[in-house]
Amino acid sequence: MFAATPRELGHIHEYAERYSELSLSTLTHIEHQGFEMPIQQLSLGSSHPSAPCLILTGSIHGVERIGSQIILAFIRSLLKRRQWDSQLNDTLNKIRILTVPVVNPWGVALKTRSNHRGVDLMRNAPITASNPRYQLHAGQSISPKLPWYRGNSAKMEQELIAVSNSILKTTQSASSTIVLDLHSGFGTRDRLWFPFAHHNRPPETLHQFYLIYSQFRKSFPHYELYQFEPQWHQYTTHGDFWDWMYLRHYQQSTSPFVPLTLELGSWLWVKKNPMQLLSFSQLFHPTKPHRIKRVQRRHSTLLSYLMQVLYNELLTQVNNNDRLMLTKKAKKLWYPSY
Numbered sequence: 332m333f334a335a336t337p338r339e340l341g342h343i344h345e346y347a348e349r350y351s352e353l354s355l356s357t358l359t360h361i362e363h364q365g366f367e368m369p370i371q372q373l374s375l376g377s378s379h380p381s382a383p384c385l386i387l388t389g390s391i392h393g394v395e396r397i398g399s400q401i402i403l404a405f406i407r408s409l410l411k412r413r414q415w416d417s418q419l420n421d422t423l424n425k426i427r428i429l430t431v432p433v434v435n436p437w438g439v440a441l442k443t444r445s446n447h448r449g450v451d452l453m454r455n456a457p458i459t460a461s462n463p464r465y466q467l468h469a470g471q472s473i474s475p476k477l478p479w480y481r482g483n484s485a486k487m488e489q490e491l492i493a494v495s496n497s498i499l500k501t502t503q504s505a506s507s508t509i510v511l512d513l514h515s516g517f518g519t520r521d522r523l524w525f526p527f528a529h530h531n532r533p534p535e536t537l538h539q540f541y542l543i544y545s546q547f548r549k550s551f552p553h554y555e556l557y558q559f560e561p562q563w564h565q566y567t568t569h570g571d572f573w574d575w576m577y578l579r580h581y582q583q584s585t586s587p588f589v590p591l592t593l594e595l596g597s598w599l600w601v602k603k604n605p606m607q608l609l610s611f612s613q614l615f616h617p618t619k620p621h622r623i624k625r626v627q628r629r630h631s632t633l634l635s636y637l638m639q640v641l642y643n644e645l646l647t648q649v650n651n652n653d654r655l656m657l658t659k660k661a662k663k664l665w666y667p668s669y
């Protein structure tokens with residue numbers, strides 16, 4: 332079977348060649364039918380190990396390429412602004428931006444949600460839902476030919492091993508980390524999810540998620556874009572990669588680690604171009620250039636905000652009283668039964 336190398340991989344190379352301040356590394360190569368594709372990491376900003384870090388990941392699901400494109404457009408914009416914007420340069424002298432724009436290159440090439448082995452990378456981590464609903468989308472172990480296949484959760488897929496090793500190495504030395512993992516789903520609005528997906532209890536560091544949510548709301552009151560919530564509000568799943576990463580990080584470190592999943596509501600663009608209903612991969616990716624630009628533009632405020640949260644060290648400045656107050660408000664909003 333012939334599958335073209337994803338365009339986005341070409342862009343990663345182009346950027347790294349053109350801009351010397353970008354650092355490019357290949358986390359691994361994924362082999363399929365005699366061909367290899369790399370998983371690449373692009374970073375910029377401070378290289379100090381303890382620098383606060385914003386991590387952006389895209390295309391864990393191969394059909395959700397818009398995430399990769401948002402990340403690449405964001406990097407490009409930062410590089411252009413660096414040439415004249417001293418405030419941005421101050422920020423990037425202090426914080427690091429680490430990106431893995433295409434986590435699942437074979438999925439992108441083959442236009443599938445899963446990787447080339449039929450495994451859904453968001454159901455593959457070694458973590459089991461305590462209260463699974465009996466629905467296929469919670470993750471199934473029946474067949475890789477059906478969607479949401481968990482694969483072998485005792486041995487994660489090569490893509491996740493490579494990405495988790497690199498990210499955990501970074502988060503364990505960084506003074507604080509925010510992750511934004513970009514997806515698109517068949518919804519009518521954009522959602523920001525935080526752990527947990529595998530059960531309905533609050534995470535230990537709930538106050539940090541509430542802080543990010545509440546400061547954004549207060550600072551950008553005209554932005555009504557995001558439904559911010561724990562992922563189980565929508566559905567419970569087995570094998571959630573970010574649940575697993577969150578638990579792994581706090582086994583080794585106490586530094587703040589805030590993984591967020593941005594689920595773009597693709598119905599927002601599909602309804603304007605119903606022909607997209609005819610193609611599975613296009614359901615998750617806007618096809619008209621002006622619509623891709625609009626999606627990219629919608630989220631630039633959020634990305635800049637997350638950079639400023641890290642630059643201003645908001646997450647590490649919370650005292651015990653603040654923590655109690657933030658946790659109380661968060662429980663009232665998201666966990667009324669706790």
Ligand SMILES: [Zn+2]
Nearest residue numbers: 392395514515
């Ligand atoms: Zn997805």
